[in-house]
Amino acid sequence: MNFSNREKNIVAAIALNIVVSGFYFINVLAMPAETKLLSMSMFTLVVSTSVLTAIAGLIMWFLANGLKDREPEDERDRVIAAKANSIAYSTLFFLVIIFGVLIAQPTGPGVSYRALPTTLTPFVLIHYLVGILTIAELVQNSTKITLYRRGS
Amino acid sequence: MAKCAIRNTIRTLRFHAGEMTQAELADKIGVTRQTVLAIEASKYSPSLEVAFRIAEVFDVPLGEVFTRN
Numbered sequence: 001m002n003f004s005n006r007e008k009n010i011v012a013a014i015a016l017n018i019v020v021s022g023f024y025f026i027n028v029l030a031m032p033a034e035t036k037l038l039s040m041s042m043f044t045l046v047v048s049t050s051v052l053t054a055i056a057g058l059i060m061w062f063l064a065n066g067l068k069d070r071e072p073e074d075e076r077d078r079v080i081a082a083k084a085n086s087i088a089y090s091t092l093f094f095l096v097i098i099f100g101v102l103i104a105q106p107t108g109p110g111v112s113y114r115a116l117p118t119t120l121t122p123f124v125l126i127h128y129l130v131g132i133l134t135i136a137e138l139v140q141n142s143t144k145i146t147l148y149r150r151g152s
Numbered sequence: 153m154a155k156c157a158i159r160n161t162i163r164t165l166r167f168h169a170g171e172m173t174q175a176e177l178a179d180k181i182g183v184t185r186q187t188v189l190a191i192e193a194s195k196y197s198p199s200l201e202v203a204f205r206i207a208e209v210f211d212v213p214l215g216e217v218f219t220r221n
């Protein structure tokens with residue numbers, strides 16, 4: 001497939017997002033729900049994720065652009081960015097509402113099913129929100145690449 | 153309101169302008185080659201500013217570049 005420079009950059013951003021968030025969430029899932037947000041294990045994870053983001057970001061940038069400068073944005077790029085942002089914000093809003101409804105679900109005797117785990121510690125809550133933000137970013141970049149590929 | 157399709161004659165105008173490339177036209181009107189490609193394929197409707205710049209490049213009235221179906 002023949003990709004323009006702009007499309008290559010978006011694919012690189014999607015790949016970076018998947019690699020970095022994959023690394024982060026695999027590590028988070030291995031931690032107990034009672035982990036403190038201000039702890040050595042979280043600090044180590046955040047630092048290693050930042051280093052991975054910088055290194056993977058540089059590699060993706062060179063793979064997508066080589067030594068060329070980035071093309072300046074034009075009106076179509078801005079239209080596509082606006083559409084993608086609008087869809088990403090709608091996704092974010094929708095997922096946050098769903099999350100809020102699931103948190104408000106009653107617990108205790110007589111409740112046979114609960115979508116979220118009962119141990120909703122700050123660590124778990126924060127990571128649900130980080131997950132939602134990651135999904136919204138993926139939706140934004142996927143929308144952009146779809147619109148560019150369609151030629152709209 | 154029904155969306156009306158806009159056709160254009162950019163490919164023909166480029167041909168009559170000595171086979172001007174999409175990249176050359178893009179440079180003259182200040183957009184990327186991909187945008188010219190999308191406009192030419194009628195997949196993207198440009199702003200009035202860009203539409204007028206295209207007409208100026210080929211030295212023709214706007215109505216000769218873009219027509220309604």
